[in-house]
Amino acid sequence: MTIGKPATSSLGSSFSRRSVLGGIGTGAMLAGMPGLAFAKELGSSFPGLTKLINQYVADKKVAGMMAMIGFGQAKAQVISAGSLKLGGDKLVGADTLWRMYSQTKPVTGMAAMMLVEDGLLSLDQPLSDIFPEFADMQVLVDPEGALEDVVPAKAPITIRHLQTHTAGLGYTIISKGPIQKAYLAAGLTPGRVSRSPIPGVDPGAPTPDIMTFVKRLSELPLVYQPGSKWSYSLSHDVLSAVIEKVSGKPLDQFLQERMFGPLGMNNMFYHVPADRAVDLADNYAPFAGSLIPIDPGATSIFLDKPPFAFGSTGLVGSAGDYDKFLQMLLGFGKLGDVQVMKPETAKLGMSNLMPDTVDTRGTWVAKQGFGAGGRSGLGTADSPAGTFGWGGAAGTAAFVDTVRGLRAGGYTQYIPSNSYPFQSDFPKYVYADLDGSAPVDTGKTSP
Template sequence: MNAQTPGILSLGSSFSRRSVLGGIGTGAVLAGMPGLAFAKETGASFPGLTKIINEYVADKKVAGMLAMIGFDEASPQVISAGTLALGGSKPVDGDTLWRMYSQTKPITGMATMMLIEDGLISLDQPLSDFFPEFADMQVLLDPEGPLDEVEPAKMPITIRQLQTHTAGLGYTIISKGPILKAYLAAGLTPGRVSRSPIPGLEAGAPTPDIMTFMKRLSELPLVYQPGTQWSYSLGHDVLSAVIEKVSGKPLDQFLQERMFGPLGMKNIFYQVPADQAVNLATNYAPFAGSLIPIDPGATSIFLDKPAFAFGSTGLVGTAGDYDKFLQMLLGFGTVNGVQVMKPETVKLGMSNLLPKTASTRGTWVANHGFGAGGRSGLGTEVSPAGTFGWGGAAGTSAFVDTVRGIRAGGYTQYIPSSSYPFQSEFPKYVYADLIGMAQAGAGKTSP
């Protein structure tokens, strides 16, 4: 994996993505609390989250940080501190561009749901209907074992499995052993980090065009039997190819026509325009109490055109643009009267789509459901009904809560996301403040 074509990386043992989106637990406490309506109406602040953001910046853990939180269709509240780069003078604000990384997955997931709504594909349709080379896959006997010790796949890879990371595919950010080396050698490394070499980042071949990518992927064994195990994967990059094959348009064009354009998402890109480089925050690697700049905004690799529109990672955009996507989810396909999806399609995409045969034990989504590219609530205390969201490798996090009418995004730029607890704890920060507001509101509205 070279510096221009890495996945979401492994900078030594500490550069692994242990947590993608923290538990959305504590939200169940809000159920039925009358004061939440008061909090929505008054537009109360988020004192706990504000304090945390200010402390991160003051302690120089990050250069800048921003949270955007909205109720129902109301304009979002913005909490921000810091600058685009350490020592810089330009503050983070609504124009700041953030590397979304895996927050791209729910967008690709919903784009796939659009094709299901169109009747062009179905959830349980085999991938081999579109790419015949995936018809007779082999599966490793040991996920970390020799590539020649395999058995035939017992069932076909399906669209559902690709959406939910249960297709048995590998991923360079989590795979180990011979399959990792094979992925690196084949350039199966969608995602970008820096134009410069990064110590500890294993080099690999350049990522090829999307159809070559698919051919090379089909020639390698799966790491698990399809439909049996949740394992973070290249599933949404494969869905990018499915979208292109079925619609006749590459993912970026499809998104622009079907989602970004209609919703007014004007500042979200796979390739950041040169005149927008001034708004791109620098990405850092925390190391020994310092922040090492690995992708300065002015010279970012995201100014270059990617090998293809990665479905799993690659979008760069403003918090406000991603908030419009969250608004669409919260509005079940409609934002300010503009409908891009039917309500039943969005609800299905945010529901638990995991195959009944798939295990999540010991994974990032244990005790949760998983939908179209994001974790979904199961209606328990740790997994509240109506919640759906995911995070990104540079510390970002975003989710919606359709039961309580909440949408929230937290943005900063450091990698790996596990360096600090901000991403994993962000939903808890939001809910803690909401509970405080609801309790205060309940007191003011009680007789």
């Protein structure tokens, strides 16, 4: 059984900023093989997913892969296979560190919701209250057109817009034309991939700090009118700046004090310590049926301190730590005896926060809702009630289902995430086993 469809085009043509950092499609969301996938803690209740993970590793589509699935506050079941690098001896396990990339966004989103709970922010508060430079923004007439061809914004950017990618901001992995070039020139590229140059990927000039990042962003036109269109964006990096300005603490410090520390998330990093390099999985690019290492754990770019705590893409951590975050969401702000936010705050953050005026047609969230950094269920067949989650550029995926009391995360490391359907179809695999049917692999990739 062939699972997925490896990239077969040339390395140069298959790589772009969108393919490297985008393609987030989560729906909410044996010979020489160093480790065999097996289900632990709850028994083999996910046979289809276990078989699929085994197959990915057996076919050498990935070096290693893991899933953690739990109900309520109970201990998660772990399914794991493979090693941290191809041909390596260190097996994927509880201490393995994964590049979370855009799975950082729901974490940042919930941090902002804590400030809403504190009364220091409100969802419909204009961003210009906090950063006056975002008042009187200009909007491109054509999203791919000349930077001089603009009209005034019809409405202010709000915190709600930032949470839901409806602020009208651009993204180098999505935007095209002059605005993309302007973002690159200004260093508005928060994602880190590799120390080595990657064909087709322009990393842009580095931005020295978060406040410079925000100032440069405010000087460029918006791509869409605020509140009019869902468009994947830099909004959660702006939220990183908002959190720092309002709380007086950088995002990483705020998260450590308000979330990571209280929840015991001790294996979640913006800057991976040198002594944890041995636990960091290698990141690969599928190419012509092989895996090309683009960020080995031993020399990873994530061992360098970032210019600032990227609210959109910066976290590296263990599956177990991210499971604690999911447990907290499933417990509506509570994990065990620790309450980090009120139930109503957590429920609001996981609900559909998008304004009714937003057009989602043709986007990754068509017929979906969007909450504080992740997809939100609308209560339809396409968008189940109580679901919330998002994925990451290196093939990871995570979601909660508050109706079934379910939490699930899938972890591996390959870029672009749409090289295989693991990320986009991960929820399908989980629900297929729960419902007693075998997961169906279509061979299709995510958006």
